[in-house]
Amino acid sequence: MKPIRERRRKIDGIDARLVELLNARTRLAIEIAHYKRTSGMKAVSPARERAILRRVREASVGPLDAEAIARLFRAILNESRRAASASSSRATTAACGPYR
Numbered sequence: 001m002k003p004i005r006e007r008r009r010k011i012d013g014i015d016a017r018l019v020e021l022l023n024a025r026t027r028l029a030i031e032i033a034h035y036k037r038t039s040g041m042k043a044v045s046p047a048r049e050r051a052i053l054r055r056v057r058e059a060s061v062g063p064l065d066a067e068a069i070a071r072l073f074r075a076i077l078n079e080s081r082r083a084a085s086a087s088s089s090r091a092t093t094a095a096c097g098p099y100r
Contacts, residue, residue, distance in 0.1 A: 022076065025076070025080065026079070026080050026083050029080035029081075029084055030080075030083055030084045032084075033084035033087070033088065034084075037088060043081075044081065052073060053070050056070065056073050057069060057070050
């Protein structure tokens with residue numbers, strides 16, 4: 001068996017890649033939210049979110065089961081919405097000035 005230290009080093013590398021990918025995904029979600037806002041589209045697309053959850057459930061081959069993957073992606077979707085909303089608030093404040 002490989003030493004724990006080597007496995008932990010690999011986990012640390014995977015964690016760093018996950019953070020990079022999650023931030024890249026969130027930046028794209030913010031861009032999409034901005035486009036939707038300026039185009040008068042609804043902010044949330046339940047059909048799209050259901051499709052994402054279905055796709056990631058089907059893609060999971062373990063050891064995380066499909067529902068564990070769905071729970072993780074629900075958290076990712078929630079954080080993407082939160083980041084897009086915060087970005088929208090910052091953009092509005094920058095354009096209109098602070099509320100007084």
